[in-house]
Structure formats: C-alpha cells, structure tokens
Amino acid sequence: MTEPRGDALWRPYTQMKTAQPPLEAVRTHGSRIVLADGRELIDGIASWWTAAHGYNHPHIRQAVAAQLEAMPHVMFGGLTHAPAENLAARLAALLPGDLDHVFFTDSGSVAVEVALKMAAQVWLNRGVAGRTRFLAFRGGYHGDTMGAMSVCDPEEGMHRRFGAYLPSQIFCDLPVDADGTAVLDRTLAEHRESLAAVIVEPLVQGAGGMRMHAPDVLATVARLAERHGLPLIADEIFTGFGRTGTLFACEQAGIVPDILCLSKALTGGTMALAATVARRGIFNAFLSDDPAAALMHGPTFMANPLACAAALASLDLFAAEPRLDQARAIGARLAEGLEPLRSLPGIADVRVLGAIGVVQFAAPPDLAELKRRFVARGVWVRPFGDIVYLTPALTIGPADLDRLIAALTETLRAVAAS
Numbered sequence: 033m034t035e036p037r038g039d040a041l042w043r044p045y046t047q048m049k050t051a052q053p054p055l056e057a058v059r060t061h062g063s064r065i066v067l068a069d070g071r072e073l074i075d076g077i078a079s080w081w082t083a084a085h086g087y088n089h090p091h092i093r094q095a096v097a098a099q100l101e102a103m104p105h106v107m108f109g110g111l112t113h114a115p116a117e118n119l120a121a122r123l124a125a126l127l128p129g130d131l132d133h134v135f136f137t138d139s140g141s142v143a144v145e146v147a148l149k150m151a152a153q154v155w156l157n158r159g160v161a162g163r164t165r166f167l168a169f170r171g172g173y174h175g176d177t178m179g180a181m182s183v184c185d186p187e188e189g190m191h192r193r194f195g196a197y198l199p200s201q202i203f204c205d206l207p208v209d210a211d212g213t214a215v216l217d218r219t220l221a222e223h224r225e226s227l228a229a230v231i232v233e234p235l236v237q238g239a240g241g242m243r244m245h246a247p248d249v250l251a252t253v254a255r256l257a258e259r260h261g262l263p264l265i266a267d268e269i270f271t272g273f274g275r276t277g278t279l280f281a282c283e284q285a286g287i288v289p290d291i292l293c294l295s296k297a298l299t300g301g302t303m304a305l306a307a308t309v310a311r312r313g314i315f316n317a318f319l320s321d322d323p324a325a326a327l328m329h330g331p332t333f334m335a336n337p338l339a340c341a342a343a344l345a346s347l348d349l350f351a352a353e354p355r356l357d358q359a360r361a362i363g364a365r366l367a368e369g370l371e372p373l374r375s376l377p378g379i380a381d382v383r384v385l386g387a388i389g390v391v392q393f394a395a396p397p398d399l400a401e402l403k404r405r406f407v408a409r410g411v412w413v414r415p416f417g418d419i420v421y422l423t424p425a426l427t428i429g430p431a432d433l434d435r436l437i438a439a440l441t442e443t444l445r446a447v448a449a450s
C-alpha cells in the first residue's frame with residue numbers, strides 16, 4: 033500500500049474523526065481473510081452475507097476469468113449477451129411460481145428502488161392515480177438510497193435523521209398474532225387507495241437486528257396483501273441463496289411474491305450484481321403500444337457480463353453441491369454452540385434460523401471493544417446495535433465454525449465477567 037493519506041477514502045457508516053483505522057486485507061481464501069501484517073481471520077459473516085461458497089472459489093474464478101477474456105462489459109441498451117440471458121432464465125427456473133421476468137441492477141438498494149418503481153408504475157400503467165405510498169414493517173431494512181431508506185424502520189437512526197427528505201410511508205408491526213393480523217388488515221383497508229405495494233423481508237429482518245419470524249407470519253402478510261389487491265415485494269437480498277435453509281425464504285411459507293429482490297450472495301460474493309424479479313402479471317402491465325409504459329430504468333453497468341458469469345457459476349455450485357444441507361448443519365451447530373450463552377448475565381436472547389446465529393444483549397454493548405476482542409481471537413465478527421451474529425460461508429469447515437463459536441462464547445463470557 034502506498035503511504036495512506038488518511039482522509040482520501042470515506043468509509044461506510046464511519047465517523048471519520050474518531051474511527052480506528054481499518055484493518056488492511058490483502059488476500060482471501062475459503063473462510064479466511066488474510067491481513068497485511070500476516071494475521072489470518074476466520075470470517076464469521078461472509079463479507080456482509082455474500083460469500084456463500086467461501087472466498088476465491090475456483091469455479092467462480094474460472095468463470096469470471098473466461099468472461100474477462102471474452103467481454104468484461106458491454107452496454108445493455110439495445111444489446112444482449114449469453115451470461116445475462118442464461119442467468120435470467122436460470123433464476124426464473126429456480127424461483128417459485130411465475131417469477132419469470134428478471135431486471136438486473138448493481139446493488140441491493142437499487143434492486144429495491146426498481147421494485148418500488150415497478151410497483152408504482154404498474155398502477156400508473158393501469159390508469160390508477162394516487163397509489164404513491166408503500167406499507168413496510170417496523171424493524172425492516174431495505175437499503176441506503178432515498179427510496180429504500182423510506183421503507184426502512186422509521187425509528188432507526190438513519191431514517192429518523194433524513195425524515196424530512198423521505199417520502200412518508202405506512203408502517204406496521206409484522207403480524208405475529210391475531211391482534212397484529214387485525215391491525216395490519218385494518219391499516220391496509222384504511223390506506224388501500226394510496227398504497228402501491230407492501231414490502232417485507234421474508235423470515236428474517238437482517239440489518240434491522242436479525243429478527244426472525246415464522247413462515248405463517250409471512251404467509252399472513254402475503255394473504256392480506258392479496259386480500260387488499262396490493263402487490264407484495266419480497267426483499268430476499270439477505271435471505272436468498274440458502275441462508276435460511278431453503279434456497280429462498282419465501283419457499284418456507286409457500287408464497288409467491290409479486291416482485292422479489294436479490295443481491296448479496298447472488299454472485300457468491302464475487303461481483304456487485306442485483307436482480308428485481310417480477311411475476312408475469314406485473315411484467316404484463318408494462319406491455320403496451322405506448323413507449324412511456326415501459327419500465328423507465330437502466331443502470332450503466334446493467335447485467336455486467338463478469339457479474340453474470342460469477343452468478344451463473346455460483347448457481348452451478350448450488351446445483352452441484354449440498355449447500356442447503358450445509359446451511360442446516362451450520363444451523364444445528366450454531367444452535368448447540370450458542371445456546372449456553374442464553375443463561376449469561378446481560379444476554380436477552382439466542383436465536384438461530386438456517387445458517388444464521390444471533391446473540392442479543394439486554395443493553396447495547398461496547399461495540400468497539402467487542403470488535404477488538406474478536407480480532408484478537410482471530411475471528412472477523414461485526415456486532416451492531418444490541419446483537420452479535422454469525423452468518424459464515426455455507427462451506428465453512430467444522431473446525432473453523434467451532435473456532436468462531438468458541439471465540440464468540442469466550443468473548444461474551446469474558447465481557448460478562450469484566
């Protein structure tokens with residue numbers, strides 16, 4: 033690395049005045065991150081849940097290398113290419129029901145923006161005015177761009193801060209019981225004429241705090257959205273590709289959302305890519321002799337061939353290797369290994385779903401201190417808010433997984449005793 037200037041780089045979610053300098057990563061392999069000083073960390077969170085097959089998987093690397101030789105990028109307006117065509121067809125085949133129409137973008141937030149825009153434009157194309165708002169759930173997270181931020185949890189810091197800039201949406205609690213179901217039903221009835229769609233993270237609200245709900249809660253959301261004639265947007269950016277134990281979380285509730293968002297593990301953590309996938313009915317609402325009825329979106333790097341090649345290779349691996357079994361085995365080990373923490377003072381909850389293990393504190397811990405202790409124990413774990421969680425690569429070996437669990441357990445015990 034050349035001599036750091038210190039302030040040339042503006043870092044994510046970081047107070048640049050007070051932040052500790054970040055660790056420098058120079059190499060990755062499997063579930064390991066190698067630092068510039070030679071230390072090697074076991075990655076407990078798979079680089080923000082992207083690296084489903086671990087880092088540097090040879091099959092993905094070969095696919096990207098071959099695509100790099102042929103055509104790293106070409107614009108997508110007026111042109112098409114096999115990586116995008118094949119990836120769209122394969123995603124359509126894997127996704128439930130008639131989720132058959134795939135629109136590629138380059139990040140999760142933009143995939144959500146496109147989903148919101150799609151839902152809004154469906155109403156415009158049908159000649160229905162005033163359907164300008166969205167119903168979203170408290171505790172949710174859908175991204176950092178303005179539209180996506182507007183459907184994130186309304187009490188969460190970032191959202192509150194930007195309140196004046198954001199379109200105002202309707203919020204509800206997830207319908208976890210009969211009362212909640214009645215409230216959601218009433219809220220949808222009351223606001224139906226102004227709503228364009230309902231948006232939900234299926235089974236796990238990820239960045240909002242790793243809060244999990246049962247499949248029947250998701251089924252209730254889908255049923256009520258349908259009862260009130262509203263499209264349902266499922267944001268599977270975190271949950272997609274095996275993280276919850278099924279390829280897509282929606283499968284566990286037996287629902288087919290009208291629009292579904294994917295990103296994070298779509299390329300196995302190799303390249304930036306996202307997809308907004310629509311059911312036939314949504315897609316058909318854009319078919320018209322009027323050019324203005326077309327979906328008005330088109331990112332410069334749409335369907336980047338390198339990213340599509342990486343995603344195709346990642347899907348090969350999901351087909352050829354037992355990723356879902358691996359996810360469930362990780363879940364079983366996480367449940368067994370983390371459960372004893374429940375009785376520790378200061379721990380409010382321990383929960384596991386698929387390959388997601390969460391320990392929740394009774395009060396927000398000293399995050400910087402926790403992060404420092406984890407690195408000292410040779411693991412890369414990023415607690416936030418009042419939780420610490422493990423979402424390792426689905427390919428992580430049992431020894432590394434046990435080391436992650438031990439590092440977490442020992443750190444929390446040490447903190448509880450101090």
Ligand SMILES: *Cc1c(COP(=O)(O)O)cnc(C)c1O
Binds near residue numbers: 139238267270295296
């Ligand atoms: C990460 C995430 C996003 C945003 O994706 P980016 O690629 O960071 O823009 C949106 N929704 C969910 C559920 C996510 O986990």
